[in-house]
Amino acid sequence: MLRIDLGSRVSVYEQIANGLRAELVSGKFSPGEKFPTVRALAINLGVHHNTVAEAYRQLANEGWLELRRHHGAIVRERDKPAAGPDTMERFKRPLEELIAKGLADGLTPQLLAGEMIEAARRLGGKIFP
Amino acid sequence: MLRIDLGSRVSVYEQIANGLRAELVSGKFSPGEKFPTVRALAINLGVHHNTVAEAYRQLANEGWLELRRHHGAIVRERDKPAAGPDTMERFKRPLEELIAKGLADGLTPQLLAGEMIEAARRLGGKIFP
DNA sequence: GACATTTGTATATTAATGATGTACAAACTA
């Protein structure tokens, strides 16, 4: 289940959104499925329900959720957007910085590469066409 | 050269530290080499020199720089720390979230995997032993 | 050697952001 790292530099609502997005991408949820209510998830995570609501709003903005008042959050059918030329560029920067942190902490390029391939497979399915 | 993204959610001083760390990891600088002064880099980036100083302090804490008063920042000889079992764990979370964002934006697992391998090679050298 | 300049640092201030407390209006439930 989703876990909140209070020591992290990224805000709690963003941690929630990031974690849920990863699960959504991996296909863990089907369209039409209901998400836990903001209050239920808030209690589960030990945060305020407004914080969860903010995360849901972000995911709704990205097209993942339909957020109907008094009905809870429902997983939407979402067509994958087309990646423009800048999409990969936006991806490169944080990727490089993340890898640099890993290497600085003593991880080897081999370990990193293995884990990255593994994670891409876990989230996105096939890698080698 | 290093660029600051004002629209980014990560703070400016952290962007600077991240970018410089990536260059340090890649071996672009040699021990003993001098970094630009906080004021010079600040003007270059269009930020306040205290912001650059904060980034330098972070890198000094990580062992990358020696920060002697009135002398500027000097690249240190730094022995790679040993990666504990938790090191990889700390790496996994942000990696998954980053990959999820890429996939959500329309990038394919193949593209992502290729770019990740490429970046690991660029920063860390050999990947296949 | 005297003196202006250059260096990183320390402190105060201001603005922005995050997380929570509280209240509310609409929909469901019994």
Next chain:
DNA sequence: TAGTTTGTACATCATTAATATACAAATGTC
């Protein structure tokens, strides 16, 4: 119908970021 549950809106408080300003020590120039 009455009470509960839902996402939302608004106010508040604390933390963080970025800057302005001043300072003390080292360097360079004459």
